Amino acid sequence: MSYIKQYYDKVQQLLGQVLEEQEQLLDEVAQLMVKAVKEGNSLYLFGASHAGIVAEDAFYRAGGFALFNPIFSPALMLNVEPVTLTSKVERLEGYGQILLHSKPVKAGDVIFIHSVSGRNPVAVDLAIEARQRGMKVVSLTNLTYSKSVTSRHSSGKRLFEVSDFVIDNFGEPGDAAVSIQSLSQKVAPTSTIIGSFVIHSIVLQIITHLEQSGSDVPIFRSANLDGGDDYNETMMSKYKEQIHYM
Template sequence: MTDYGFEYLEYAKKIIEKIQDTQYENIKNAAQKVAEAVEKGNSIFVFGCSHAGIVSEELFYRTGGFALINPIFNPTLMLNTRPVTMTSKAERLEEFGRDIIQESPLSEGDVIIIHSVSGRNPVTIDVAIKAKEKNAYVIAITNMKYSTLVTSRHSSGKRLFEVSDLVIDNCGDFEDAAIEMKGFKQKVGPTSTIAGAAIGNAIVVKASSILYEKGIEPPIFHSANVDGGDEFNKKMLEKYKDRIFYM
């Protein structure tokens, strides 16, 4: 009998290997843009709707993470919204994404990482378009197999990968589900959170190494659960307070 749980773990490893083999050049380019922004005194932002927003939560204010990564959270688009089905309706509202970015501190020279699996909904597309109007650099993490098989819900007819400066494919399957169980029509087991977190953290690690090789100390948090961690992080937050917008 097939052990589908084990098969899922094996599949997840293959996804990461495929990202490493096919997307690492784009990850390096993204890291270079992040490092350049940090060096020039700019900030890094990250955005996603619903489950795509989990990557935003992953990348900010955490051990080993960049102090300068600012999540853009809108309550209507997060998973604690009730009823949660409202998130699916809200991310289809055209112009809403433009308003979110207009009211955010994102500015010229900043970098924004936008995570959207299908890349078809108006909010993320408008976020990218408005960010570029502000002269920020837009990095998309998306599922190219999925996105190229669906139409845009935006009036421009464009999907996220078509309005971004740099695109990183999460190498997932159509619908973001990975495992086929015999006799069951619906595939099971999404991979986008695993892939998105791996891509995002790889960008942070590579950007940190680029900065360090230039003699610039990367703005990285310590764990608050080790001795001295709170004091270190307090100094970090004070040092970069003009570029941190989540406090």
């Protein structure tokens, strides 16, 4: 079997597992977010380094939910040089608290934190601080991976241990999934594909519940379609109290 086919089969298996075992959980998270939105609260997304790709994928894009507010830090993004700085900063205890303090968060808000290993202080700090502020914490992690490693946070906690809702990406420890005959290191990570499926599935359930209640659905239109800019500008003005990235 080719390496590509092995990868395809693995991704397909994981997508099926997420759907079969966690569809209800994804719906519960969507309902939590709908409740927050209806009460005038805000939704936040965070991930460090490659985990942050899911946050980038979910906000400010055509067909995307307009009320997702990313928490970005230049030191944790992949365009920083040297890129190894991201690994050092995500292990810096207290930095997550600083990031959260930079946003107008309040009790009733929801934060979605993606961390595959769930062991590094920046994600754990964010979760602990968010809960102390009365926010709800949704984590996307790899439980098998996370339970096989120790925390790098002084509390000894990993992300799944300080979250209100825990979504498992069902990946392998180390994330990469395809064994290569000549290498000891596996290749082809699965967390980004699964993470994007998870967050967009949550969006679909958010839309479902908003529609069922007769509420408006704040979804972006493509800026490259006629009328897209005007539509998006009107929508962002309407929801300006819940959009913090403009």
